[in-house]
Amino acid sequence: MAIDKPTTPKGTRDFSPLEMSKRNYIFQTIRSVFEVYGFRQIETPAMETLKTLLGKYGEEGDKLLFKVLNSGDFLRGITDEELLSHETLHLASKLSEKGLRYDLTVPFARYVVMHRDELQLPFRRYQIQPVWRADRPQKGRYREFYQCDADVVGSDSLLLEVELMQIIDTVFKRLGINVLIKINNRKILSGIAEYLGEKEKIVDITVALDKLDKIGEKGVIEELLKKGVSQKAIDSLSPLIALSGDNKEKLESLSQILKSSNVGCEGLKELENILLRINSCSLKNQVLFDLTLARGLNYYTGAIFEVKALDAEMGSISGGGRYDNLTGIFGMPGLSGVGISFGADRIYDVMETLKLFPESTTISTKLMFVNFGEEELSFILPIASSLRSKGIAVEIYPDSVKIKKQMSYANAMGIPYVAIVGENEIKEEKITLKCMTSSEQFLLTIEELYEKIK
Numbered sequence: 001m002a003i004d005k006p007t008t009p010k011g012t013r014d015f016s017p018l019e020m021s022k023r024n025y026i027f028q029t030i031r032s033v034f035e036v037y038g039f040r041q042i043e044t045p046a047m048e049t050l051k052t053l054l055g056k057y058g059e060e061g062d063k064l065l066f067k068v069l070n071s072g073d074f075l076r077g078i079t080d081e082e083l084l085s086h087e088t089l090h091l092a093s094k095l096s097e098k099g100l101r102y103d104l105t106v107p108f109a110r111y112v113v114m115h116r117d118e119l120q121l122p123f124r125r126y127q128i129q130p131v132w133r134a135d136r137p138q139k140g141r142y143r144e145f146y147q148c149d150a151d152v153v154g155s156d157s158l159l160l161e162v163e164l165m166q167i168i169d170t171v172f173k174r175l176g177i178n179v180l181i182k183i184n185n186r187k188i189l190s191g192i193a194e195y196l197g198e199k200e201k202i203v204d205i206t207v208a209l210d211k212l213d214k215i216g217e218k219g220v221i222e223e224l225l226k227k228g229v230s231q232k233a234i235d236s237l238s239p240l241i242a243l244s245g246d247n248k249e250k251l252e253s254l255s256q257i258l259k260s261s262n263v264g265c266e267g268l269k270e271l272e273n274i275l276l277r278i279n280s281c282s283l284k285n286q287v288l289f290d291l292t293l294a295r296g297l298n299y300y301t302g303a304i305f306e307v308k309a310l311d312a313e314m315g316s317i318s319g320g321g322r323y324d325n326l327t328g329i330f331g332m333p334g335l336s337g338v339g340i341s342f343g344a345d346r347i348y349d350v351m352e353t354l355k356l357f358p359e360s361t362t363i364s365t366k367l368m369f370v371n372f373g374e375e376e377l378s379f380i381l382p383i384a385s386s387l388r389s390k391g392i393a394v395e396i397y398p399d400s401v402k403i404k405k406q407m408s409y410a411n412a413m414g415i416p417y418v419a420i421v422g423e424n425e426i427k428e429e430k431i432t433l434k435c436m437t438s439s440e441q442f443l444l445t446i447e448e449l450y451e452k453i454k
Contacts, residue, residue, distance in 0.1 A: 011135070011143025018362055019348075023146075025361040026175065026344050026351070027128055030148045033171050037163060039126040039150050044107040046130070047098045056106045056299060056329065058207065064133045066143075067096035100132035104149040105299070105326070105339060112153055112337075113330040121154030121335075128344075141315070142345055149320075151339030153327070158270060161303045161322065162277045164340045168307055168318055169283040171342065176356045178310040179285045179317070184293040185271045186300050186321070188254065191264015192240060192291075195257060196233035204229065205237075206294040213315075217241060240291060247275055247289040254291070267302070274303060299323045305340070312350045318342045364393055367417045367453055368410045371397040376421050383431070383446055390450060410436060417453050 008014060015023060031041075047068060054062055078094055101107050104127045112119065128148045135141055150167065152160050165181060172179045186206070193202040204227035208220045215223070220241075221234055240257070243250055251272055258264030271289065278287050295304040302322030309317055320340035327335045351357055367387065369380045377396070384394045395415070397406045403420075410418050420432040431449050433442045444452060 009143070011137035011141075013142070013144075017364070021361050021364060022351070022357050023344065023348055025357060026347055027146075027148065029174050030171055030342055030344075031126070031128065033167055033174070034126040034148075034150050037124070037150075037167055039124045042108075042111065042125050042127055043129060044101070044104070044111055044127070046100060046132075048101050048107055048110065050097060050099050052110050052330075053099050053102060053106060056326075057102055058203065060207065061102060064135055065102055066100040066132045066134050068098040068100065069095055070097055102133060103131050104129060104147050104341065105151065105323070108149070108151055108339075109153075109326040109337070110330055112335070113327050113332045116332060119154075122152050122160075123154055124150070124152045126150040139349075145346075146344040148342040148344055149339055151337055153335055153337035156336045158273050158303075159277070160338050161274045161305075162281065164320065164338065165274070165278050165283065165287060165305070166281055168305070168340060169281075169285050171318075172307070173284045175347065175351060177317075177347070177350055177354070180308045180310055181283075181285055181287045181305060182290040182293045182308065183271065183274070183287055183303065183305045184290055184295075185267035185303050186295075187263045187267025187302060188258070188271065188291070189267075189294060191258040191261035191267060192237070194261045194264065196229075196236050198229055198233045201227065201229050209241075209292050210294040212241070212292045243291055247287075250289050250291065251275075270302060295319060295321055299326045301325070303338070309350045312353045314346055314350050316343070317346045317350060363414055363416060365395045365413060365415045366393045367395070367419055368406075368413075368415045369394070369396045369419045369421065370403060370406050371400045372403075372422055373400045376426070379426050380419075380421055383449075386446070387450060390454070392450070392453060419449070 050065070050067065053065055057064075108125065108127065112123065126149060128146065130144055130146050132144050135143060137143060150164070165183075168179075168181055189206055189209070190199075190202055193199050193205055196205075198205065204224065208223040208227070211223070212220050217238070221238075224234055224237075225231070243253060245253065251268055255265070255268055258268065275287065275289065290306075293304060293306055295306065300321040301324040304321035305319060306316045307318035308314075318340060320338070322336070322338040324336045325333060326337060327333070369384060371377065371380075380396060384396055387394050397409065407418065416436055418434045418436060420434060422432075425431055425443075428443075430443050430445055433444055433449055433452060434440070435442075442448075442452065
């Protein structure tokens with residue numbers, strides 16, 4: 001009988017020690033920036049109730065939720081008629097009460113409502129955890145991936161949007177990735193929908209616009225026609241999509257077009273305020289007002305932003321925006337929030353493509369002791385313990401085998417220093433240190449050894 005070859009589910013991956021060291025470099029970089037801006041870490045469960053998740057991401061997002069079958073006899077209470085009906089949505093609602101989280105924002109809103117009495121507003125939190133989407137796997141798009149989120153709830157101040165732009169700029173500056181930060185405002189898009197005479201079609205318009213990079217203008221037009229947007233409105237939208245000039249010129253052009261839309265003017269005023277403050281922050285990366293940026297998620301209500309890598313082919317590697325009433329869905333209305341999310345997996349792919357990981361991220365063990373036998377081990381063990389207590393990563397080769405094999409292991413693992421202790425070293429109470437890159441050797445005291453490799 002043939003044994004099936006083990007595999008991982010499509011859209012998921014294993015990570016080797018080398019890959020994990022690189023991923024941790026990304027996580028630690030992002031975490032350090034979050035913390036200097038006053039964000040504090042929380043975690044939420046991998047699973048949420050479907051009542052929490054459904055209806056927060058739009059129709060397309062709901063389809064991508066991974067649902068978890070109820071425990072035990074999940075068919076209990078399901079009639080034969082219901083099974084034979086093949087009504088998938090109806091059956092899913094009875095078979096599953098829970099789902100894997102789609103993002104970290106909705107669980108955060110649920111967290112805020114549940115812990116409202118414990119929180120000091122405005123509340124700044126960051127979260128670095130995996131999320132799951134039943135999407136079609138492709139380059140840069142996985143079914144299981146990590147998000148690194150920072151959100152603030154309890155303040156309407158546009159200063160928070162400015163700080164998030166600074167965080168984005170700082171993170172990518174530290175990682176060495178050149179990016180373009182795109183910004184827009186959902187109120188401007190609502191104003192455009194009014195201008196087009198299609199106020200009720202705002203969701204359809206934003207969902208279609210959000211796909212512009214993937215399906216092009218022709219594809220967007222076809223999708224809008226299918227959704228019942230008039231040809232007249234589409235003809236008026238095309239020049240807006242092609243709007244050119246710098247940020248100031250675009251704002252001035254739109255202020256004339258949207259002057260009769262209160263919501264549109266409000267969005268333009270907010271965006272002008274944010275861009276004015278950003279200009280005084282001397283960001284390394286460009287911030288571009290992009291009218292076609294829509295961020296398809298339904299909960300955004302104000303400023304929205306998205307980040308693209310300039311030197312690698314990849315979708316957005318960060319994004320976010322303002323959501324004025326997400327907590328209202330959970331019984332706590334009127335609490336405004338704003339946040340960003342970094343896609344760690346896409347950032348990893350970009351850095352790997354551009355060879356941006358520092359060499360030090362691939363090194364875990366700094367020093368390896370060669371093992372010659374019991375007597376040498378007795379000498380080595382307290383030295384290794386002392387070095388570890390000072391923060392030096394140390395390995396002792398576990399078996400007393402030929403030195404060639406031990407050296408080959410050190411080379412393969414990228415260990416930069418090897419310590420050799422034999423009969424002569426024990427007599428002198430010293431250690432022979434070999435630098436694996438230069439092949440130089442030094443006879444050192446324990447204190448000299450520490451100073452040399454620290």
